Amino acid sequence: MNDESVVPDTLAEDSLLLQIRALGHLPSPSSTALRLYALIQSEDVDLHKVAEVIKRDVALTVRLIRMANRPGGTPGRPVASVEEGLMRIGLKTVAGLAVGLSVIDDAVASSAPDASAYLALCRHSLAAAVLAEWMCDRPEIPVSAADLFTCALLARIGQLALLRFYPEPYSVLLRLNQNTHELLDAEREQLGIDHQAITLALLQEWGFPDPLTEAIRISEAEPELRVGNDRSHVMAQILNFAWEAAPALISRHTEKINGYLEHGLALLGQSVSTEELPGMVEDIIGHWQEWGSHTPGHDSSNKDIAPNSGEAESVTTRLLLVGVPLAIRQSWESTFAGRGYGVLNVDSWGAVTTQMTNESVGFLIIWQDEPHILGEQEKRLFESWTGEEQRAIVVLVPELNAPFAQELLEIGADIVLPCTVSVPLLGAQLARLEGKLVVARNLEAERSTHRKLLSELVLTTRKLHLQTLTDPLTGLANRRMAEAFLKRHWFQVERRNLPLGVLIIDLDDFKRINDKFGHDAGDAALRAFATVLKENVRQEDLAVRLGGDEFLVVCPLAQVSNLEYLRKRLIEVARQLTLETGPLSCSIGFAESDRNTMKSPSELLKQADEHLMRLKRNRPGKG
Ligand SMILES: Nc1nc2c(ncn2[C@@H]2O[C@H](COP(=O)(O)OP(=O)(O)OP(=O)(O)O)[C@@H](O)[C@H]2O)c(=O)[nH]1
Incomplete structure (x- = not known):
């Protein structure tokens, strides 16, 4: 990590995604949005069921009706019922809208410290969604415009997560790295994780359809990797294009939009005449105007395009x-x-x-x-x-x-x-x-100073909070964080009967290592073993130092066979370490959750610990 790093070393861990998740900083779609998404995935979608879900959410109902009656939308008599609104707008668009807007509402409600950067990012995503949908809303294009809308809306959700987690440093990072690849590199270097990894993990968690997730993944790949005629690649190209062009739409820069549209449609094999373009530009701006009004701060986003009054800058009232x-x-x-x-x-x-x-x-x-x-x-x-x-x-x-x-x-x-x-x-x-x-x-000037101070305070508090959750010697999660993580996942065990596995690890004869080689060499051995853990557990697992020479790995969704495999692997890799203190030997006990016999995560840990004790007792030379 270089000196210009925006976050302290201790934060830059592979397990950042887990830390963000454990601290609850991921943007979360409302339960209505998730239910809608689940409903529209089924083969024979029941319109009335979908309408039922929407009607329970007053804000979404209002937005839906407004959207259905938007000027310049589908012509016809005004729509007053949710069912009609759904038919006019399309189920998928509504579900996408619900997810996107609930994420925005969530941020506003939680009064994210750097709300302006957060909202700017939301607006960028929404403008990209409007553009992507508009581009594909023609029969010759082989992909669904509604799918594209949702994909574009959610494609950078990982950036929103990072912005919530590191409000100020991340907005600096965003400002310094306008180009997507530079940004991804900078994120990896400075934060230890990139926004795409978070986006993909979130979409997976929300049950977003795999082919669409794949399109989002490809959309941020290097240009040569985006080439291809299959559905995912075509979608990825449109998504990438829409993201690039969105700022021009937000600032309603007619000339730039003109250029982008010409290029974008050519990308899709569509040729347009110069006479058609101005009408198209007007149409897309009209769409944006209507959609954009759904994000807070829309008016201020137009600052940069105010027609110049021709007056010199002056502070005169x-x-x-x-x-x-x-x-x-x-x-x-x-x-x-x-x-x-x-x-x-x-x-x-x-x-x-x-x-x-x-x-x-x-x-x-x-x-x-x-x-x-x-x-x-x-x-x-x-x-x-x-x-x-x-x-x-x-x-x-x-x-x-x-x-x-x-x-x-x-x-x-x-x-x-x-x-x-x-x-x-x-x-x-x-x-x-x-x-x-x-x-x-x-x-107002005073308020903005207060906001700044407050955001610094929040950031410092968050950093300190995060430090209280990590082990300073190894950078692994500590016992406190493990407890929070176990608690969150225990919910899935009880609710959905999903398996949860734990491994408790104790290094063998560690006291002898300290006695023979000194405390510093002992520390180095502990760090080396922590690296073994980091490199061998899955991204969704949490590696923890419980204290002394004792470690824990929590593995969501892992069953006994996976735990047995991981156990063997860890023992083997530790044995192959070439350290001053010699290879490391460890004992590992494990257990899988059983919601019928266990009432809490501590019972799961107890079972793994008993397994470990049995193994320790039965080691050759012990008894
Ligand atoms: N270097 C170093 N040693 C530590 C640290 N924390 C605890 N220890 C040492 O770890 C050793 C743990 O020893 P024991 O609990 O007796 O376990 P053991 O020697 O591994 O014996 P078995 O578990 O029976 O194999 C003690 O000597 C502690 O002083 C640390 O942060 N750094």
């Missing part, structure tokens, strides 16, 4: 005048410019959106000289402006006591004034509001 008649505007412009405000102007409410990313806009001053019932779209627009604490909205109306004026205040206008307001009075009101804005800005 700007007034954005909306629909103010020319004559009045001219008089205001000169007055307010004289008071140090910048003045911008747009003609309609709709046009305001493009200026909202201009951070220097402090006031929206809306001229609404006709009483007017606000439409749904206008209300939503209005609400999105009023969500901004550091901005004030002033509306000018013909008559203050009209119900319309009251409605504006209710939906978030900071102040409503009559159109006849004098310039000095308007100026005084702006000055009053400005005071509030300054307080809000300072508060």
